[in-house]
Amino acid sequence: MTKQAILAGVILVVLLSAGAFGQDRPEAVVDSSNLTGAILPAPVTNIEAKNHKYDDGERIDLFWEKSVDDPDNIFGYKVYRIDKDGASELVRELLPGTTEYFDEEVENDVPYQYIVAVVGEAGEAPSEMTPEVMAAWEFFNFSKLNILILGFIVCGSVLFFISSAKSGKKLFIRKIGGLEALEEAVGRATEMGRPILFIPGILDLDDVQTLAAITILGKVSRVIADYDSKILMPVSRSLVMTSARETIKESYMSAGRPDGYNDNMVQYITDEQFGYVAAVNGIMVREKPATCLYLGAFFAESLILAETGNSIGAIQIAGTARPGQLPFFVAACDYTLIGEELFAASAYLSGDPKQLGSLKGQDIGKIVAMSAIILGTLAMTFASAWELGFMQSLLDILNSIFVTN
Amino acid sequence: MTNIGLYFSIGIIVIGLLAILRYSLKGKDIDRRIIFLFMFITVASSLLFKMEFPEKPTLIVKKVFNKIENLPEGSRILISFDFDPAMKPEVMPMANAFVRHCMVKKHKLYIMTLWATGQALMLESIEEVLKPEFPDAVYGEDYTSLGFKAGGVGVLNVIITDFRKMYATDEHGTPLDEIPLFAEVTSAKDMDLILPIGGGAPGPKEWILFVGDPGKVPIAPGLAAVVAPLIYPYYPKQAIGLLGGVKGAAEYESELLRNYDQFKDMDTPALSMMGPQTMAHIVIIAFIIIGNITYFRKRRMNDNA
Amino acid sequence: MKRLIPVLITSIVGTVLVFSVFFPMAETWGEDFSLFFDIIAVFAFFLGGGNLVRVHLIKVLNKKGDWKFSIVTLIAFAITLTAGLFKFGSVDIAASVTAEGTWMQTIFNNIIAPLSSTMYALLAFFVASASYRAFRAKNREATILLIAAFIILLGRTPLGMFMTGWIPEWFSIAQIPNLAVWIMNGPNLAGQRAILIGVGLGVVAMSLRLILGMDRTYLGSDHD
Numbered sequence: 009m010t011k012q013a014i015l016a017g018v019i020l021v022v023l024l025s026a027g028a029f030g031q032d033r034p035e036a037v038v039d040s041s042n043l044t045g046a047i048l049p050a051p052v053t054n055i056e057a058k059n060h061k062y063d064d065g066e067r068i069d070l071f072w073e074k075s076v077d078d079p080d081n082i083f084g085y086k087v088y089r090i091d092k093d094g095a096s097e098l099v100r101e102l103l104p105g106t107t108e109y110f111d112e113e114v115e116n117d118v119p120y121q122y123i124v125a126v127v128g129e130a131g132e133a134p135s136e137m138t139p140e141v142m143a144a145w146e147f148f149n150f151s152k153l154n155i156l157i158l159g160f161i162v163c164g165s166v167l168f169f170i171s172s173a174k175s176g177k178k179l180f181i182r183k184i185g186g187l188e189a190l191e192e193a194v195g196r197a198t199e200m201g202r203p204i205l206f207i208p209g210i211l212d213l214d215d216v217q218t219l220a221a222i223t224i225l226g227k228v229s230r231v232i233a234d235y236d237s238k239i240l241m242p243v244s245r246s247l248v249m250t251s252a253r254e255t256i257k258e259s260y261m262s263a264g265r266p267d268g269y270n271d272n273m274v275q276y277i278t279d280e281q282f283g284y285v286a287a288v289n290g291i292m293v294r295e296k297p298a299t300c301l302y303l304g305a306f307f308a309e310s311l312i313l314a315e316t317g318n319s320i321g322a323i324q325i326a327g328t329a330r331p332g333q334l335p336f337f338v339a340a341c342d343y344t345l346i347g348e349e350l351f352a353a354s355a356y357l358s359g360d361p362k363q364l365g366s367l368k369g370q371d372i373g374k375i376v377a378m379s380a381i382i383l384g385t386l387a388m389t390f391a392s393a394w395e396l397g398f399m400q401s402l403l404d405i406l407n408s409i410f411v412t413n
Numbered sequence: 414m415t416n417i418g419l420y421f422s423i424g425i426i427v428i429g430l431l432a433i434l435r436y437s438l439k440g441k442d443i444d445r446r447i448i449f450l451f452m453f454i455t456v457a458s459s460l461l462f463k464m465e466f467p468e469k470p471t472l473i474v475k476k477v478f479n480k481i482e483n484l485p486e487g488s489r490i491l492i493s494f495d496f497d498p499a500m501k502p503e504v505m506p507m508a509n510a511f512v513r514h515c516m517v518k519k520h521k522l523y524i525m526t527l528w529a530t531g532q533a534l535m536l537e538s539i540e541e542v543l544k545p546e547f548p549d550a551v552y553g554e555d556y557t558s559l560g561f562k563a564g565g566v567g568v569l570n571v572i573i574t575d576f577r578k579m580y581a582t583d584e585h586g587t588p589l590d591e592i593p594l595f596a597e598v599t600s601a602k603d604m605d606l607i608l609p610i611g612g613g614a615p616g617p618k619e620w621i622l623f624v625g626d627p628g629k630v631p632i633a634p635g636l637a638a639v640v641a642p643l644i645y646p647y648y649p650k651q652a653i654g655l656l657g658g659v660k661g662a663a664e665y666e667s668e669l670l671r672n673y674d675q676f677k678d679m680d681t682p683a684l685s686m687m688g689p690q691t692m693a694h695i696v697i698i699a700f701i702i703i704g705n706i707t708y709f710r711k712r713r714m715n716d717n718a
Numbered sequence: 719m720k721r722l723i724p725v726l727i728t729s730i731v732g733t734v735l736v737f738s739v740f741f742p743m744a745e746t747w748g749e750d751f752s753l754f755f756d757i758i759a760v761f762a763f764f765l766g767g768g769n770l771v772r773v774h775l776i777k778v779l780n781k782k783g784d785w786k787f788s789i790v791t792l793i794a795f796a797i798t799l800t801a802g803l804f805k806f807g808s809v810d811i812a813a814s815v816t817a818e819g820t821w822m823q824t825i826f827n828n829i830i831a832p833l834s835s836t837m838y839a840l841l842a843f844f845v846a847s848a849s850y851r852a853f854r855a856k857n858r859e860a861t862i863l864l865i866a867a868f869i870i871l872l873g874r875t876p877l878g879m880f881m882t883g884w885i886p887e888w889f890s891i892a893q894i895p896n897l898a899v900w901i902m903n904g905p906n907l908a909g910q911r912a913i914l915i916g917v918g919l920g921v922v923a924m925s926l927r928l929i930l931g932m933d934r935t936y937l938g939s940d941h942d
Contacts, residue, residue: 282833307614348920363932373919501831687876694871
């Protein structure tokens with residue numbers, strides 16, 4: 009009887025062990041030290057592991073529903089990864105309340121399984137093991153398909169209007185006061201025998217506003233070269249200095265006055281924001297430019313520059329795509345290019361029909377945006393006020409079109 | 414004595430404004446230097462004689478306070494000092510208030526800056542607030558500092574996937590793998606909350622666009638007042654709340670004082686600055702009114718002529 | 719040729735960056751190009767610093783107007799550069815350039831910080847003078863702007879609550895601080911978003927012109 013009992017016990021232990029190993033349960037996770045008599049916390053449920061979609065692989069996303077003992081009776085969670093050989097590895101310990109983990113230390117096309125253990129006073133309570141999952145890379149990010157389609161619509165309309173402008177079709181472009189006044193402002197400085205100050209913002213060439221400023225500089229410096237005026241251009245970035253010099257030099261060359269150009273027209277001051285502002289203010293007060301142009305990316309210095317310019321009686325034209333600085337420029341300058349007008353300036357000034365066509369193309373983008381805003385507002389209002397199902401569906405469709413991630 | 418000085422200053426300002434009002438009734442514009450003089454007297458007297466007002470937190474600030482308050486002990490919070498000395502008076506109070514709140518709640522603090530000029534300010538907060546007020550806090554276990562790293566948005570694009578790709582060591586040259594706080598941290602996505610403080614670029618907006626939104630990490634920015642309107646579009650989804658300028662910082666300080674007795678003797682620069690800010694706003698309003706009186710007088714005189 | 723190569727670089731880099739948004743394998747290329755830019759920008763520092771020294775040296779040597787200021791600039795440049803380059807005062811060469819006890823930290827705390835704060839503080843004065851000039855009730859729109867300015871100015875101080883705190887809770891929107899938040903969150907936000915949509919479309923159109931090589935003004939001339 010005793011022998012039978014021992015044999016039965018041994019068989020039971022072997023069977024249980026086999027059961028455990030049969031599930032590939034890692035040794036580290038099995039709780040074997042419930043010495044305190046405390047109760048193990050409830051395990052997590054609905055654990056799911058899946059390949060992270062639309063990336064270049066090497067990432068598996070893990071989701072679960074938290075333990076019912078979370079947060080009062082647990083210390084946290086442990087995530088175990090089991091590879092194809094059955095070897096388990098603790099990959100991360102997480103705080104209570106966590107319900108997801110993204111494993112970015114995996115190889116592509118290799119099967120992995122996961123266990124999330126709840127850690128409590130009595131030990132660890134492992135979850136079920138997930139089915140095998142492999143990380144894989146995708147060629148195209150379909151989650152951004154909506155952006156691609158919207159991009160095609162906007163870019164396509166820009167290209168369409170460019171080609172229709174090429175074919176000689178007349179396009180109406182509204183007048184932009186600030187740009188119309190540019191030539192007059194340069195002429196005024198020439199008459200007064202005073203210089204023109206050009207500030208291209210305080211960001212580097214990798215900012216599109218600085219690039220827009222440099223394109224406008226190309227046009228302005230051409231007029232300056234024609235009028236034989238003087239330009240002062242203190243800059244806060246070395247790359248902007250080299251680029252601006254090339255631009256002005258080319259303008260003087262194409263005006264047939266290469267001798268009129270010299271490198272000192274563009275001067276590097278400092279990258280430090282307020283050091284630069286102090287220097288520019290000093291230049292303004294000493295040189296008393298008749299015209300000040302502030303075009304590009306500006307921050308807190310916008311009002312300091314514009315007010316100093318105002319105090320010396322200069323005619324001032326500003327332009328920036330930073331909405332926070334626009335009120336300051338509007339208050340202190342004679343003309344302000346608002347947002348997109350800054351980017352439109354070079355096309356507008358060139359008068360080249362092809363470039364003007366690109367401005368017209370933007371309008372299609374605006375029509376799309378305005379239609380979506382009106383539709384979205386109506387759908388939201390009707391869906392929440394009268395709980396109309398089809399309006400909610402319309403809202404969902406709009407959300408899926410314009411959501412970005 | 415303080416009150417006498419304050420009343421005397423207010424008296425001078427009021428008499429001066431009345432004199433200017435009389436002048437403006439003649440339809441004459443005021444020289445801008447007079448405006449500067451009034452601003453100077455107003456701000457200086459309110460600062461010197463410590464004019465203070467009680468503060469009541471608005472919902473948008475309260476949400477940030479409650480988030481830090483309700484996170485479980487040991488949560489990971491990253492503070493980025495993305496500002497320079499120029500912005501310091503406006504945003505440093507909120508940075509210090511965040512540091513105090515995180516430490517008193519025993520959260521794990523990760524400190525860094527994307528601005529070269531922010532490095533010294535970050536150190537100042539550690540040396541003058543964190544260390545003296547929380548002497549038991551251990552470097553590497555309770556807080557750590559990554560210092561400054563050049564690259565702006567590039568840094569954010571990298572740390573959202575891996576800190577170690579961008580920072581081989583912490584500010585003191587210790588490899589991240591040897592710092593206990595980084596033992597379980599791979600990327601910025603492992604943070605429970607990010608508190609970017611600043612007002613320029615790269616700053617809070619970039620943190621929202623390149624880390625908070627894609628990494629689904631809660632962000633609660635502290636902002637210079639002038640850029641706060643730019644971040645409103647991100648509230649409440651991408652930014653759980655925000656502190657705008659001195660007013661936001663003052664509300665946060667008042668909330669700290671209300672909830673923690675141990676801070677009753679703490680330095681409250683934002684609350685102290687609300688006095689001068691209030692007085693300055695009143696003087697600006699007065700000048701706007703005077704400007705309009707001048708404008709209408711001029712117009713009437715022109716019409717009559 | 720002189721213009722063809724930059725235009726080609728712009729077109730290729732621009733196209734690749736657009737691709738990197740939609741093709742996961744190219745996701746890191748954007749970061750790589752950012753790094754390339756940083757490397758080039760670092761070398762450009764030499765050009766900037768060199769230009770600064772050259773301009774001011776010439777001014778001092780020729781004793782041009784305000785040449786004494788140029789001496790201050792040159793001395794400040796030399797001291798800061800030396801302190802930063804050799805990390806004077808630093809116990810460890812690997813430590814940060816502004817670490818505790820370094821010359822750079824002293825310069826930073828005692829010169830750069832107060833000077834920058836002073837410049838920034840000028841804003842308080844300029845905001846006052848610009849407000850005085852700009853906020854005039856010239857027409858209906860300007861009057862609305864003026865009223866909004868008053869509400870925001872009062873709403874950002876405890877005075878707003880002091881003046882309108884008596885308004886009952888059910889009509890709390892009329893309290894000045896809440897009105898200020900409404901203006902910021904409502905009309906102000908709507909305007910800003912409209913500007914940002916316009917900016918986004920403007921950037922697309924301008925980028926297309928640059929990538930397609932139609933706009934070459936940034937290279938100095940429209941012509942090859």
